Amino acid sequence: MTMTVQYYDIKFKPFNHHLTCPIEVNGTQISLRKGFYCYILIKDTVMGVGEIAPLPGLSKETLDDVKEELSKLTGIKLPIKPSPFEQRYVPIFSKLPSVQFGIEAAIVMALSSPSSLKCHQFIESLQTAPTSYPSPIIKFKIGRAPMQDELNLIKRILKQNNSIKFRFDANHNLSLSDAKTFFKDVPNHHIDYIEAPCKTHQEEILFERETKLPIAIDTPDDITSIPAYCQHLVIKPMIIGSVFNYLNQIPKHVTCIFSSSYESIIGLTGIANIAHYISPEDYHGLNTNHIFNHAPKNQLPYLKALSVTESLNWINTYGSS
Numbered sequence: 001m002t003m004t005v006q007y008y009d010i011k012f013k014p015f016n017h018h019l020t021c022p023i024e025v026n027g028t029q030i031s032l033r034k035g036f037y038c039y040i041l042i043k044d045t046v047m048g049v050g051e052i053a054p055l056p057g058l059s060k061e062t063l064d065d066v067k068e069e070l071s072k073l074t075g076i077k078l079p080i081k082p083s084p085f086e087q088r089y090v091p092i093f094s095k096l097p098s099v100q101f102g103i104e105a106a107i108v109m110a111l112s113s114p115s116s117l118k119c120h121q122f123i124e125s126l127q128t129a130p131t132s133y134p135s136p137i138i139k140f141k142i143g144r145a146p147m148q149d150e151l152n153l154i155k156r157i158l159k160q161n162n163s164i165k166f167r168f169d170a171n172h173n174l175s176l177s178d179a180k181t182f183f184k185d186v187p188n189h190h191i192d193y194i195e196a197p198c199k200t201h202q203e204e205i206l207f208e209r210e211t212k213l214p215i216a217i218d219t220p221d222d223i224t225s226i227p228a229y230c231q232h233l234v235i236k237p238m239i240i241g242s243v244f245n246y247l248n249q250i251p252k253h254v255t256c257i258f259s260s261s262y263e264s265i266i267g268l269t270g271i272a273n274i275a276h277y278i279s280p281e282d283y284h285g286l287n288t289n290h291i292f293n294h295a296p297k298n299q300l301p302y303l304k305a306l307s308v309t310e311s312l313n314w315i316n317t318y319g320s321s
Helices: 063-070 097-111 147-160 176-184 201-211 243-247 265-278 308-318
Strands: 004-025 028-042 045-052 075-081 116-119 121-123 137-141 165-169 191-195 215-218 230-235 255-258 302-304
Touching (some): 004 308, 028 063, 028 097, 045 097, 045 265, 045 308, 075 097, 097 265, 097 308, 137 147, 147 176, 176 201, 191 230, 243 265, 255 265, 265 302
Parallel strands (some): 121 137, 137 165, 165 191, 230 255
Antiparallel strands (some): 004 028, 004 075, 028 045, 116 302
């Protein structure tokens, strides 16, 4: 098969986006998301846009690392026939995950149509819990408040809508004993999966063995280390970098759920377009746009990706807010 290669020029634009309220990531307080928009062009025409924004507290690279890397990038060569989606392969343009993701997102925008993706709803805390639940899937971060208070909220939600399923994230906050006690009070058929149920990996192994509840793992560095009992993999593209190459190493029985790293709508568009090729029918964790000053404050049950024109118009309006 003859390979067709396309050359793209590449340009970058810095941005700063203020958050409505500070967020905490692994002990790091964030009130401003900083990064770069990535444009790929053919003869001065923008073909695709991506976002490069390492997340303090989670990303290994810093914004200064990114700046140095971008100073060396002026263009990319991409094999487009056969399609990178058919091959599940995109060349490595940068060893920095956020840079690689931003370029891949721009490529996917250039080679595909905008996607719409279903989103689960977030409950970050009892104080910020929504009063209505339009999505049938709820992501609930537990182990942050008294156990009975969290269980009471679950009961109230199920009384309001008995078809709801929960994705729980204990963030390693629970002991094995507490985890078993908590989930004993949650009907199994209302559990979609559980992330980080226990303080240690050994306790997680025992928890899964004793309860047989579905376990999800969030963005492991070493994809080959996923335990056999893992049924769901949460993927943060800004953190892993080359999504398509990462996917080639995932066991076939594992469901991929895509998650944001607090990107703007440009970064979320990139994740949605990529996720559409991998898990188009699932519910993903991409309705985080409401954390920004410039965005609507309600969580939506879906995310509609922007087109190239819509992305450029959005950046012209909000790109440096």
